[in-house]
Amino acid sequence: EVQLVESGGGLVQPGGSLRLSCAASGFTVSSNYMTWVRQAPGKGLEWVSVIYNGDLTVYAASVEGRFIISRDNSKNALYLQMDSLRVEDTAVYYCARHYQSSDIYASWGQGTLVTVSS
Amino acid sequence: EIVLTQSPGTLSLSPGERATLSCRTSQSVSGNALAWYQQKPGQAPRLLIYGASTRATGVPDRFSGSGSGTDFTLTISRLEPEDFAVYYCHQYGSTPPYPFGQGTKLEI
Numbered sequence: 001e002v003q004l005v006e007s008g009g010g011l012v013q014p015g016g017s018l019r020l021s022c023a024a025s026g027f028t029v030s031s032n033y034m035t036w037v038r039q040a041p042g043k044g045l046e047w048v049s050v051i052y053n054g055d056l057t058v059y060a061a062s063v064e065g066r067f068i069i070s071r072d073n074s075k076n077a078l079y080l081q082m083d084s085l086r087v088e089d090t091a092v093y094y095c096a097r098h099y100q101s102s103d104i105y106a107s108w109g110q111g112t113l114v115t116v117s118s
Numbered sequence: 119e120i121v122l123t124q125s126p127g128t129l130s131l132s133p134g135e136r137a138t139l140s141c142r143t144s145q146s147v148s149g150n151a152l153a154w155y156q157q158k159p160g161q162a163p164r165l166l167i168y169g170a171s172t173r174a175t176g177v178p179d180r181f182s183g184s185g186s187g188t189d190f191t192l193t194i195s196r197l198e199p200e201d202f203a204v205y206y207c208h209q210y211g212s213t214p215p216y217p218f219g220q221g222t223k224l225e226i
Contacts, residue, residue: 044218045157045206045208046218047215047216047217050214058213058215094162099165102210103211103214103216104210105155105165105208106165108163109162110162111162
């Protein structure tokens with residue numbers, strides 16, 4: 001069974017950093033396209049970043065230069081390093097596994113809440 | 119970047135009724151690369167439809183998707199109590215970013 005479990009969220013001051021983790025089971029992270037999507041409180045879904053095979057990465061303009069997506073094959077995990085955090089980065093962050101070699105998000109974790117506030 | 123506009127913002131219906139949700143894109147979506155997700159309060163989104171009309175594994179057949187180009191529709195033929203949720207359309211394919219619509223809240 002495919003399972004994704006995010007962790008690492010919490011309260012951080014503006015300008016601070018956090019590293020989110022997404023532990024995967026039931027499949028191999030290194031062989032799949034993986035994505036981070038976020039959802040601000042009471043708002044809709046916002047795509048954040050994707051990592052493809054060969055570790056090709058793409059970012060939303062709103063996080064480009066501040067966030068880094070990566071994966072650790074030995075731990076079968078996905079990460080999102082978030083630096084220079086802003087109040088507007090406050091959201092629940094979901095990791096998702098793509099469906100085959102597409103940009104369809106077939107499986108999602110339960111999310112982890114990041115709150116950026118002074 | 120493509121913009122997805124969903125309507126209505128909120129749809130109030132009763133169990134047993136038919137629901138029709140719309141998603142319009144600012145540019146034509148190549149290959150009908152349009153998906154629908156369902157999100158219930160406090161839960162992660164769930165994939166319902168991809169390729170505009172293909173149901174994901176385990177999705178009941180009362181859910182159907184249609185459309186092409188810039189106009190897409192999610193139809194729920196007979197609403198069950200568990201169908202009341204927020205629904206998002208999502209454009210994928212070509213190159214990122216891949217935007218979501220703003221969502222339609224389906225309420226009792």
